Amino acid sequence: MAFERVGVVGLGTMGAGIAEVFARAGLRVIGVEADAEALARGRGHLERSTGRAVDRGRLTRERQAEILGRVTLTTSREDLRDADLVIEASPEILRYKVSLFEELDRICKPETVLATNTSSLPVTAIAAATGRPGRVVGMHFFNPAPVMKLVEVVGTVVTAPGVVSGIAELAGRLGKTAVAVGDRAGFVVNRLLLPYLNHAAVLVDQGMAGRDDIDAAMKLGVGLPMGPFTLLDLIGLDTAYEVMGVLFDETRDRRHAPAPLLRELVTAGLLGRKSGRGFYGDEAQEEQRPMSGAVTFDVAGPGSEELAGRLRAAGFKPSDDPGVVLRPTDRPVIEHAVRLQDPSRMVGVHLVGDRVAELAATALTSDAAARAARDLMKVAGLTPVPCKDRAGFVVDALLFPYLNDAVRMYESGYASIDDIDAAMRLGCGYPSGPFEMLESLGLARVRDGLRALYAEHREPSYAPAPLLDQLVTAGLSAFPRG
Numbered sequence: 001m002a003f004e005r006v007g008v009v010g011l012g013t014m015g016a017g018i019a020e021v022f023a024r025a026g027l028r029v030i031g032v033e034a035d036a037e038a039l040a041r042g043r044g045h046l047e048r049s050t051g052r053a054v055d056r057g058r059l060t061r062e063r064q065a066e067i068l069g070r071v072t073l074t075t076s077r078e079d080l081r082d083a084d085l086v087i088e089a090s091p092e093i094l095r096y097k098v099s100l101f102e103e104l105d106r107i108c109k110p111e112t113v114l115a116t117n118t119s120s121l122p123v124t125a126i127a128a129a130t131g132r133p134g135r136v137v138g139m140h141f142f143n144p145a146p147v148m149k150l151v152e153v154v155g156t157v158v159t160a161p162g163v164v165s166g167i168a169e170l171a172g173r174l175g176k177t178a179v180a181v182g183d184r185a186g187f188v189v190n191r192l193l194l195p196y197l198n199h200a201a202v203l204v205d206q207g208m209a210g211r212d213d214i215d216a217a218m219k220l221g222v223g224l225p226m227g228p229f230t231l232l233d234l235i236g237l238d239t240a241y242e243v244m245g246v247l248f249d250e251t252r253d254r255r256h257a258p259a260p261l262l263r264e265l266v267t268a269g270l271l272g273r274k275s276g277r278g279f280y281g282d283e284a285q286e287e288q289r290p291m292s293g294a295v296t297f298d299v300a301g302p303g304s305e306e307l308a309g310r311l312r313a314a315g316f317k318p319s320d321d322p323g324v325v326l327r328p329t330d331r332p333v334i335e336h337a338v339r340l341q342d343p344s345r346m347v348g349v350h351l352v353g354d355r356v357a358e359l360a361a362t363a364l365t366s367d368a369a370a371r372a373a374r375d376l377m378k379v380a381g382l383t384p385v386p387c388k389d390r391a392g393f394v395v396d397a398l399l400f401p402y403l404n405d406a407v408r409m410y411e412s413g414y415a416s417i418d419d420i421d422a423a424m425r426l427g428c429g430y431p432s433g434p435f436e437m438l439e440s441l442g443l444a445r446v447r448d449g450l451r452a453l454y455a456e457h458r459e460p461s462y463a464p465a466p467l468l469d470q471l472v473t474a475g476l477s478a479f480p481r482g
């Protein structure tokens with residue numbers, strides 16, 4: 001399959017990014033928008049994105065001009081008639097996409113492959129609306145398209161032989177890695193990523209922890225490139241809401257029901273970066289709070305030495321009459337708190353990596369003790385993440401269900417372990433894929449953490465995936481590969 005002329009329909013953030021990727025790889029691009037105003041916005045995206053690369057010294061002005069020169073912008077879809085491939089990046093509305101593909105099918109030559117960049121809508125339904133269902137696929141890029149290295153190539157039961165491999169080869173020419181998948185809601189990445197982002201929104205809504213604290217925990221503690229709320233703002237809250245709706249419709253898993261907070265923000269027009277404000281964008285200047293006077297503390301329970309050592313190194317010694325009792329733990333501490341003479345002094349401390357300390361406040365913890373714990377963590381060089389005293393606190397509560405979902409996805413036969421790992425690394429810039437992460441955290445620790453989450457929430461999908469449970473029972477520490 002020879003692809004030299006490529007049409008891109010829709011030049012919003014994703015479409016413009018995709019057009020740039022094709023033009024950078026030397027292909028001719030016909031960019032189509034509905035009207036002159038939208039076209040000008042699309043041109044602006046292209047100029048800004050390549051201009052930024054010039055400013056950073058990654059692109060010369062000549063090469064920028066060459067790339068932009070390969071892109072023809074038009075408001076007439078008829079200009080796509082000779083394209084070898086047309087990829088659509090329009091709003092996630094199935095009705096709209098179906099009628100667009102009917103039109104593209106009429107306009108384009110019979111050999112043209114028609115591709116959709118949909119995040120989650122059924123490619124099969126779009127293909128079936130055309131007279132060439134065998135030449136309709138999903139070609140799913142990740143935001144920002146010029147940066148993220150993954151393309152999911154979605155084949156359907158009616159895709160003609162050679163089309164998926166032809167598009168995967170083309171992705172390679174664009175400098176991307178292709179993962180070929182079947183047509184299920186969310187494909188690999190969104191099926192695993194979006195429920196985690198949605199869950200983060202639920203945690204904020206429930207007052208489990210704050211937006212900035214959750215972002216800090218996932219970025220600094222787990223090493224993800226962005227916290228969930230920064231990423232939701234990048235993806236667009238409307239897109240996230242729509243993807244969750246599609247996932248829920250397919251799975252009926254209540255964890256996939258879009259978080260009410262997402263609906264509220266979307267309805268208010270707060271869509272994230274594209275509208276200038278979403279979870280972020282309206283920050284009042286953060287108040288710098290002075291340290292709360294003299295802080296007296298004690299560290300109790302198994303694993304105290306590390307934390308006490310850090311605090312000692314910062315010049316703080318345990319006291320016989322502590323204002324706060326810090327208890328290192330990865331489980332809720334309320335049962336230990338009630339054994340203290342003054343339970344209001346206890347705060348659970350869960351170290352995540354070497355930079356983050358989750359601070360679990362029970363229903364009895366006093367504000368003074370919670371404040372003192374925060375201050376102590378700061379002097380110990382840790383980022384405090386205050387949260388409620390619930391199973392998994394913030395990080396494990398967000399991470400373990402995601403890891404469990406990945407195991408279930410593999411068990412369902414939808415994708416291989418290597419493909420799932422590669423998709424999450426390359427599509428989301430994660431430092432490691434879910435199976436790599438599971439193995440480095442320890443399968444037993446994750447299985448036990450999931451059991452604790454399940455016991456607390458009775459959420460069926462928190463129950464450890466059978467394969468995970470079996471590997472732990474068999475004493476294995478790695479997944480079968482190859």
Ligand code: CAA
Nearest residue numbers: 049056058119141142143144146147225226235427428429
């Ligand atoms: N367009 C073009 N290039 C961009 C860009 C953009 N919008 N944003 C960043 N870049 C480039 C920068 O120019 C820079 O390039 P160089 O290294 O060549 O100079 C590089 O990316 C790194 O940028 P920064 O140093 O400014 O910022 P960073 O190190 O924080 O990286 C990031 C930014 C690449 C976005 C990184 O934070 C990241 O990987 N985040 C995760 C993004 C993610 O998960 N995307 C997938 C979302 S899911 C999705 O898209 C699917 C869906 O259907 C919803």
